[in-house]
Amino acid sequence: MSALDEKINEHFAGYVVRKDLVKAVKGNAIVPTYVLEYLLGQYCATDDEASIESGIETVKEILRKHYVHRSEAGLIQSAIKEKGRYKVIDQISVSLNEKTDSYEATFDNLGIKKVAVDSGTVKAHPKLLVTGVWCIADVQYEFSEDARTSPWVLETIKPIQIAKVDYEGYKEARARFTKHEWIDLLMQSIGFNPEAFGRRSKLLQLMRLIPFVERNYNIIELGPKGTGKSHIYSEFSPHGQLISGGEVTIPKLFVNNSNGRIGLVGYWDVVAFDEFAGREKTANKALVDIMKNYMANKTFSRGVNPMGAEASFAFVGNTDHNVPFMLKNSDLFEALPPQFHDSAFIDRLHAYLPGWEIDVIRGEMFTTGYGFIVDYLAEVLRHLRQEDFSNRPDLHFKVSEKISTRDRDAVYKTMSGFLKVIFPAGDETADDVEELLQLALESRKRVKDQLFRIDATYPDVDFFYTGSDGEKRRVQTVEEQEFPQFYYLKPALDPKQQDQSTDAVDDDVIEVEHEPRDTSETSAPAKPRTEEGHHVFSENRKGVSYDKLFGPYLDGASRIVVTDPYIRYFYQIKNMMEFVEMVIQRKALEDQVAIHLVTGPDDGNVQKQRELLESITEACIGSGVDFTWAFDGSGTAHSRDIVTDTGWKIVLDRGLDIFQAPMRRDGFSLGDRLQEHRMLKNFYVTYVRQN
Structure with missing residues (x-):
């Protein structure tokens, strides 16, 4: 186990599971992740390999015996009849039969209906009346001569979820982790390897959790296919419900006027609309109007008494075009159905998560480490919905008074959600708050900037905040910079x-x-192509290359000195090779250029480092570029800069290490081949004219 995994097991024993075990037990059982992890948490919540192996076999046996495959429904029905009683794992829903004044359950996979349910069970688990809930249930078979009486009887039922969570213990254990360790723990809990993601990308993943901790929070995520937009809402929590955007109706979502029964918003913490985008789709105007009122006021009415609910809305869908196409020809909401491509609806969104910044999910991005049993974390997040952390940023920063009340509320709700997820005990610093505040402002600014495109009557808003020094700090979206x-x-x-x-x-x-x-x-x-200045580049933006950053400043130089103490590992030396390639491509064929690298030794494998650097020297033979290198003799060099004999000094806080590492191990990706298609790390560059 890694040091983080050991720490996780030490402080959250019994509430964590090794995330790769889900695949080991799932087989062909089509059940949500939280169902499998609930079972794994019962039998595999340990770091002992022998116990884990035994637990896996136990869970497999439970699934083999009790999980109902549709193709084997007849066999299970027969087993229930022959034994009189049988335990099954299935998705169950309940409805009221007004003719018999009784409740009847439907087992989705088992294929049986009109299963008798007592009123006490329905009162204890009211969600059964709204939609299917995964449960472990004991079913009895009692044949009756009365044809009107169903032989099926639901004896006991247990929704698959953790019954009780020690929230104070959770906060105390959180204090044992640094901010970075905690974020990595949360990343592993949702199934991802933290090392495959940059800092901003991790926060964007965790942003998907905010609807689970904030009441009446409205978020939209539009982006390319295959980035895992709906995974959180379908697999992560038993308190979230994912529905197809085209399948929702007013009675199902809000209230059925015929019987007064409240819909999904009354029973679920999060209602997510999958495949929400599509210009060819249509939506009921009355539904859109009720949704707009609910998103703004937390209430809804269909001509009867107004009703309130706390469910958050998450809208996820695929975009048809890339970002520059949308910005040039329409707006970033272009993929929405016409009825939802409406300024009043869009203005009610608290945040726009930029799905184009999230990489397509690949096998190597999943973790083999330990994370929370998702049902445990889901219960903690549900408890946090009772809290309100929206005023905590005011201790350090002041948001612009020029933005509207709706903008301010959106920013504060996003901030409250982030703080609940990452700092539930309230021990964040000013720097921690600033990082999250910038992302919260940016997420709302993305909505407001596009509203200005869609409806010119919306004012152009200046999103900024001020710190204790009184300095205005303006916020830009990544696509605004790119x-x-x-x-x-x-x-x-x-x-x-x-x-x-x-x-x-x-x-x-x-x-x-x-x-x-x-x-x-x-x-x-x-x-101008070359001028002095200081520039900051945001994480996750693209369109940057060594040629664009450095090329114009290197033109005409006959000697270039690169000082970077961390040209040590393979990917860093590969960056150096790409820098040399850029110089070769820019210089005239007849020119001779000397490039000298000053770096530090890799104490772990200096011999391999030497071999790789020498290979660059050998590769340059006959190219017109003479590459040399040397270790810093003093061992004290920490500067990272590029100096030319034409008088330019380029200072870089990250040296040449400005790109996020491509994670694909097999096949091809444009990021591997073209620098402009790689995502950046956050860095700055300063151009200084020395003479």
Whole structure:
């Protein structure tokens, strides 16, 4: 086990499970992850390998004996008849038969209906009346001569969930972990290997948990296929319900006027709408209107008395085009059905999670480490819905008073959710709050900026916050930094004007600023190709390469010195090779350029490091580039910069290590081949003219 896994088992013994065990026991049983982990938590909540192996076999046996496959439903029915009683694992729903004044259960996989249920069971588990719930149930068979009486009887039922959680113990154990360890624990709990994700990417994954800890929180995530958008809502918690966007009706979602029974919003913490996008889809206007009222006021009415509920809404769907296409031709909500591509509906969204920043899920991204039994974490998150952490950021920062009350509420709800997930005991620092506040502001700003495109009557809002020093700190979205030539297009422009304005922008210029912009312009102004300045690049943005960052500043140089103490591991030396390749491609064939690297030794495997660096020297023979390298003799060099004999010094806080590591082990990816298609780490670059 890793050091983190040992720590997890030490402080959360009995509430964690090794996440790769789910695959080991699942087989062909089509059950949610929380069902499997509930069983694993009963029998495999240990770090003893022998006990784990024994527990796996026990869980497999339980599933083999009691999980009902549809194809074997007849066999299980026969077993119930012959034995008189049998335990099954199935998805069960209950309805009231008004003709007989009795409750009747339906077993989804077992295929039996009209199973008698007593009123006490229904009162104890009211969700059974709304939709199917996974349960372990004892079913009896009692034949009756009366044809109106069903032979099936539900004797006992137990929804698959942890009954009680020690919340104070959870907070105390949280204090034993650093912020970074806790975030990695949460990542492993939702099934992912933390090492496969950058800092911002981890926070975006955890942002999907906010609807489970915040009441009446509305979030949308649109992005490419295969990024796991619906996984959290279908597999993670027994308190969330995932439904197809095209299958929802007013009675199912809100209230049935014929019997007054409340719908999904009354029984579930989160209602997620899968496959929500699609321009060809249509939606009932009355449903959209009720949804808008509920999202704004937490209440709904169908001509009777107003009713309230606490369910959060999550909308997930696939985009048809990439981000620059959407920004140039429409907006980031273009994939929504026409009835939902409505300014009043969109304005009620608290956050827009940028799905295009999340990588397509691959096998190597899943964890083999320990994480919370998802049902345990789901119960903790449900308890946290009672708390309100929205005022805690005010202890350190002040959000702009120029934004509307709706914008402010959205930002504070996102902040409250983040703090509940990561800092449930309230021990966050100002730096911790600032990192989350920037993401919360950005998530709402993405909604508001697109609203301005859709409906020009919405004001252009300046999203900023101030710290204790009184300095205004403006927030930008990643796509705003990456595609300024399209982001600032105004909705009033006709296509010809847009084409003229975007043609004037030099695509090779990198524009990264945190200063206020004059958004009356239709595109960002071009900058000189070489000038002094300091630029900050946000994590997860793309479109950056060594050629764009350094190329113009290296032109004409005959000697380039790169100082970076961490050109040690293979991927770092590969970065150095790509830097050399860039110089070779830019220089004239007849020119000779010397590149000298000053770095530090890899104490773990210095011989391999030497071999790889020498291979760059050998590869450059005959290219017009002379590559040399040396270890820093003093052992004290910490600077990371590039210095040319033409007078330029380029200071980098990360040296050449600016890209997130591609994780694909087999096959191909554009990120492996082209730097512009790699996601960045957060870094800065400063250009200084020395003479």
